[in-house]
Amino acid sequence: MKKLIRRVRSQPPPFFRKIRNIGLVLTTIATAVVTLPVALPAIVVTISGYAAAAGATATAISQLTLYEEPLDWQEEE
Numbered sequence: 747m748k749k750l751i752r753r754v755r756s757q758p759p760p761f762f763r764k765i766r767n768i769g770l771v772l773t774t775i776a777t778a779v780v781t782l783p784v785a786l787p788a789i790v791v792t793i794s795g796y797a798a799a800a801g802a803t804a805t806a807i808s809q810l811t812l813y814e815e816p817l818d819w820q821e822e823e
Contacts, residue, residue: 750810753809753810753811753812754809754810756812758808758809758810758811758812758813759811759812759813762808762809762811763808765804765808766804766805766808766809768801768804769800769801769802769803769804769805769808770801770805771801772797772798772800772801772804773797773798773801773802773805774801775797776794776795776797776798776801777794777798779791779794780794780795780798
């Protein structure tokens with residue numbers, strides 16, 4: 747559990763920060779489309795639901811990614 751808390755509190759690498767932000771924007775837009783008070787075609791609502799799920803997944807995975815120094819396998823020999 748401590749590892750999970752450490753991962754959530756730490757800053758992800760720059761690439762994953764961009765992916766996290768894109769996921770947040772995608773989720774926000776998709777949620778806004780789904781909750782619009784006007785009648786939309788079913789395909790638009792369905793695609794928005796999938797986009798919200800994909801954005802939330804990308805955000806969660808990106809936030810839990812850590813940058814760690816690569817292992818130097820030469821030192822063990």
